[in-house]
Amino acid sequence: MNNANGESPSNPEGERLQKVMAAAGVASRRVCEDLIYQGRVAVNGEVVDAAGRRVLPTDRVTVDGTAIQLDTTKQYVMLNKPVGVVSSMADESGRPDLREFTRDYDERLFNVGRLDANTSGLLILTNDGELAHVLAHPSFGVMKTYIAKVEGIVSAQTIGKLTKGIELDDGPIAADKARALGRASGNETMVEITLHSGRNRIVRRMLDAVGHPVIDLVRRQFGPLNLGSLPVGRTRDLTKAELGEVLTIARNADVQS
Incomplete structure (x- = not known):
């Protein structure tokens, strides 16, 4: 039941939904109100079609099924990791690590998954542990795409082996696409491989097993995120659209688990 101001008493401590949506960059407050009246906004899975609902940072808000970020303490950063940098926030051997790319952020960030020192490309840095778990764990099936320069001329038969599956020391593995x-x-030859496995140095080991050792390896995509034209050694915050996509993956996984 709403009060005289049209506000829901369920979260009297929270902020009005349209204000929170506007602060999250969805649209102006007026447009956010229109989205609510159109029944395109849901809070914790329940469609809200009247303005004035109050929400907390822990509530889950979606617009047209896409999640939006309410907790502004969470940071989501894309890095194009250079070759020679280890995927660690403090390397015990004194090698270059990820600290040089995170020191300018107020929050303490950590990497989602790993890229070995000799592999460059897309690495996500965040302080959102729930999101990191979903994106990194192979059971959730988040795809990663790599471009490899390999020795030799790769035949169609070899591509078929990669997708049908090969046997490695730690068990069988198949590329989702190649x-x-x-x-x-x-x-x-330049080869593109997409897979959801998180096993150590898996792309290098797969290509080595079919007789084409890797010369150079770059991760170009991680789930819905694409490295695009981000220069090597540079970072950028995820866009609102990118953030919506990865948050939606994480929340859907939470619902299914």
């Missing part, structure tokens, strides 16, 4: 992109130069 394709040859063409010759790099001389006796080298």
